[in-house]
Amino acid sequence: MRLTTIRHEGRTQAARVEGDLLVLLDGTDVGDILRSGVDRHADGPTVAAHDAQRAPLVTAPGKIVCVGVNYRDHIEEMGREVPPAPTYFAKFREALIGAHDDITLPAVETSTHIDWEAELAIVIGSAVRHASASDAMAAIAGFTVLNDVSVRDYQRRTTQFLAGKTFEGMTPVGPDLVTTDVVGDGSGLAISASVDGELKQSSNTSELVFNAIDIVADLSTIITLEPGDIIATGTPGGVGAARNPPEWLADGMVLRTEIAELGACNNTCRLP
Amino acid sequence: MRLTTIRHEGRTQAARVEGDLLVLLDGTDVGDILRSGVDRHADGPTVAAHDAQRAPLVTAPGKIVCVGVNYRDHIEEMGREVPPAPTYFAKFREALIGAHDDITLPAVETSTHIDWEAELAIVIGSAVRHASASDAMAAIAGFTVLNDVSVRDYQRRTTQFLAGKTFEGMTPVGPDLVTTDVVGDGSGLAISASVDGELKQSSNTSELVFNAIDIVADLSTIITLEPGDIIATGTPGGVGAARNPPEWLADGMVLRTEIAELGACNNTCRLP
Numbered sequence: 001m002r003l004t005t006i007r008h009e010g011r012t013q014a015a016r017v018e019g020d021l022l023v024l025l026d027g028t029d030v031g032d033i034l035r036s037g038v039d040r041h042a043d044g045p046t047v048a049a050h051d052a053q054r055a056p057l058v059t060a061p062g063k064i065v066c067v068g069v070n071y072r073d074h075i076e077e078m079g080r081e082v083p084p085a086p087t088y089f090a091k092f093r094e095a096l097i098g099a100h101d102d103i104t105l106p107a108v109e110t111s112t113h114i115d116w117e118a119e120l121a122i123v124i125g126s127a128v129r130h131a132s133a134s135d136a137m138a139a140i141a142g143f144t145v146l147n148d149v150s151v152r153d154y155q156r157r158t159t160q161f162l163a164g165k166t167f168e169g170m171t172p173v174g175p176d177l178v179t180t181d182v183v184g185d186g187s188g189l190a191i192s193a194s195v196d197g198e199l200k201q202s203s204n205t206s207e208l209v210f211n212a213i214d215i216v217a218d219l220s221t222i223i224t225l226e227p228g229d230i231i232a233t234g235t236p237g238g239v240g241a242a243r244n245p246p247e248w249l250a251d252g253m254v255l256r257t258e259i260a261e262l263g264a265c266n267n268t269c270r271l272p
Numbered sequence: 273m274r275l276t277t278i279r280h281e282g283r284t285q286a287a288r289v290e291g292d293l294l295v296l297l298d299g300t301d302v303g304d305i306l307r308s309g310v311d312r313h314a315d316g317p318t319v320a321a322h323d324a325q326r327a328p329l330v331t332a333p334g335k336i337v338c339v340g341v342n343y344r345d346h347i348e349e350m351g352r353e354v355p356p357a358p359t360y361f362a363k364f365r366e367a368l369i370g371a372h373d374d375i376t377l378p379a380v381e382t383s384t385h386i387d388w389e390a391e392l393a394i395v396i397g398s399a400v401r402h403a404s405a406s407d408a409m410a411a412i413a414g415f416t417v418l419n420d421v422s423v424r425d426y427q428r429r430t431t432q433f434l435a436g437k438t439f440e441g442m443t444p445v446g447p448d449l450v451t452t453d454v455v456g457d458g459s460g461l462a463i464s465a466s467v468d469g470e471l472k473q474s475s476n477t478s479e480l481v482f483n484a485i486d487i488v489a490d491l492s493t494i495i496t497l498e499p500g501d502i503i504a505t506g507t508p509g510g511v512g513a514a515r516n517p518p519e520w521l522a523d524g525m526v527l528r529t530e531i532a533e534l535g536a537c538n539n540t541c542r543l544p
Contacts, residue, residue: 063364068432087430090362092335094495110493129440154494158359160340161432168401168495221382222426223366223440 001040002176005029005059006052007098012059017176021046030177031058031228034125034141056096057144057174058123063229064091065219066119066148068161070209070234077242086210086218089161091148091171091232099174099265103149104272105251106167113152114170114249114269117235118193118257120186120205121146122212123177124229129220136216139225142179143186143212145265146232147172147193147257149249152241172257172265173230183261186212190260191236196253203236205259210234273312274448275414277301277331278324279370284331289448293318302449303330303500306397306413328368329416329446330395335501336363337491338391338420338437342481342506349514358482358490361433363420363443363504371446371537375421376544377523378439385424386442386521386541389507390465390529392458392477393418394484395449396501401492408488411497414451415458415484417537418504419444419465419529421521424513444529444537445502455533458484462532463508468525475508477531482506 002017008024014033015022024044027033033040068087069080097103105114125141149171155164183189186205193201205211210218215231225231240247249255251271258264274289280296286305287294296316299305305312340359341352369375377386397413421443427436455461458477465473477483482490487503497503512519521527523543530536 065434069430083430085429085435087432088434089432090364090434092362092495094498106493157357158341158355159431160359160361162337162360162362163357163494166495221378222435223364223438226366 001179001182003030003033003040004174004176005055005057007055008047012055016040017049020049022049022052029055029059030123031061034227054098054100054175056098057177058228058230060093061228061230062226064093065229066091066165066232067210067215067234071203071207071236072209073203073237074235074239077237077239082209086215088219089165091166094168095166095171097169097172097267099172101172101267102270103172103255103267104169105249105269106151107272111151111153112248112250115150115152115240116193116195116200116249116255117148117150117239118191118201119146119148119232119235120189120191120259121173122186122216122231122233124225125227127224127226128216129224131217131220133213133217136213136220137180137185139216140180140212142177143183143262144174144177145257145259145262147255147265148232148235172267174265175263178262189262192258193238194256195249201236201238207236208233273451273453275302275305275312276446276448277327277329279327280319284327288312289321292321294321294324301327301331302395303333306499326370326372326447328370329449330500330502332365333500333502334498336365336504337501338363338504339482339487339506340433343475343479343508344481345475345509346507346511349509349511354481358487360491361437363438366440367438367443368445369441369443369539371444373444373539374542375444375527375539376441377521377541378423379544383423383425384520384522387422387424387512388465388467388472388521388527389420389422389511390463390473391418391420391504391507392461392463392531393445394458394488394503394505396497397499399496399498400488401496403489403492405485405489408485408492409452409457411488412452412484414449415455415534416446416449417529417531417534419527419537420504420507444539446537447535450534461534464530465510466528467521473508473510479508480505
């Protein structure tokens with residue numbers, strides 16, 4: 001099953017994707033559907049998918065957890081070492097945008113070091129704490145596409161990444177939640193990012209150092225994961241900061257982030 | 273003015289503190305009061321303050337931002353350097369407990385390296401982005417007490433602090449929001465932590481490297497701060513990890529965190 005969140009009649013609404021049609025569901029967004037347990041198979045009014053404007057897949061996740069340094073080729077290009085456990089940092093909801101929304105760049109006097117990070121994102125479907133591997137798999141509703149667009153000089157200003165990772169309106173997420181009955185544990189999926197049609201990152205989610213189940217089980221040692229929580233699993237090699245010379249996103253550039261079976265985000269960078 | 277959040281008749285409710293009495297207000301918690309703009313001076317039913325059980329001051333903040341390495345003596349004891357900008361990391365709402373609630377320790381096989389961190393916490397009162405110093409001051413509703421109780425081995429497992437900072441049910445916050453008309457910009461307040469009556473940390477909020485206004489102005493460059501958001505400003509010297517030998521919190525110990533004019537949190541550590 002594929003679920004999505006659209007902007008509809010002045011608010012956001014959840015929908016089920018059926019080919020070129022969206023069947024509207026009784027929920028304000030996919031997070032609401034996951035939390036309320038409303039029937040996802042219900043009939044409802046339909047809208048054409050190509051007419052619908054996508055909102056952030058989950059508009060107000062209780063938590064957005066990101067995993068860093070989690071693909072070996074990216075670890076090498078950043079000059080880091082394979083960590084002994086997943087490297088967690090956070091992002092706040094104000095960072096999220098829809099799958100086709102513009103990315104709001106910071107003013108040029110704030111930063112021009114804007115980088116892409118294509119990522120597989122986990123969406124939690126049921127509350128889980130102290131999870132075994134099978135508990136972790138059962139708690140995952142499915143997966144979506146996220147680009148952890150990063151402001152590198154803010155990320156590197158101190159030891160902690162958060163400042164460069166949660167700029168407002170810079171993190172595309174969507175277009176759909178694709179459930180685990182379709183894509184299993186999220187492994188084996190081609191993942192890529194391109195800028196203005198030029199391929200920048202190309203890998204496979206099987207290259208993750210810590211996979212989705214590892215991450216959910218480990219995180220649940222620390223805190224209860226709740227329906228609608230989003231966990232971005234890290235990015236493969238090919239980011240702009242690691243290129244020689246470095247490459248950055250700028251006004252007017254189009255960032256495409258794609259994962260096989262999950263779909264793509266297409267976002268144009270815009271100065272405020 | 274002092275505002276608080278109590279557990280009352282099976283739910284949480286906001287109240288105004290008037291000496292030994294709490295005047296119940298029309299809101300589920302202080303965050304709700306700040307967001308809704310309900311009249312904080314309204315009359316209402318009262319309960320005795322000493323009978324009331326305090327909930328987390330803001331039960332579901334949109335964001336909890338923490339600042340690390342922000343007192344010089346703590347920077348020295350941790351062997352770090354004064355950073356060029358505030359060092360931000362996050363905490364999630366499931367970490368929060370009330371001012372007198374038990375701290376739920378992790379199972380001993382998870383960690384025994386549990387440390388105290390007395391902190392001045394900012395509570396945001398109105399939405400602000402790209403704030404000047406005066407905008408920042410105007411956006412602050414007031415201040416409260418928070419202890420960023422930390423699981424040091426999880427904090428140090430990777431480069432990013434988050435894992436050791438957001439364990440469930442370990443972060444006391446409260447008892448009251450004391451507004452800026454009472455405590456100004458939050459500077460000049462004695463701050464301390466004691467364990468089983470023995471003083472462990474003793475400093476003054478004027479020793480902050482980046483003060484409340486600096487932090488709000490800088491953070492608002494990155495993201496919109498919203499009413500009810502909490503920002504913990506960092507801890508002074510005297511933490512357990514920096515002692516020789518190191519000292520850790522354990523089952524049955526009582527942690528007291530106090531800031532002059534703001535009040536105190538008293539929390540007993542309990543194994544699950």
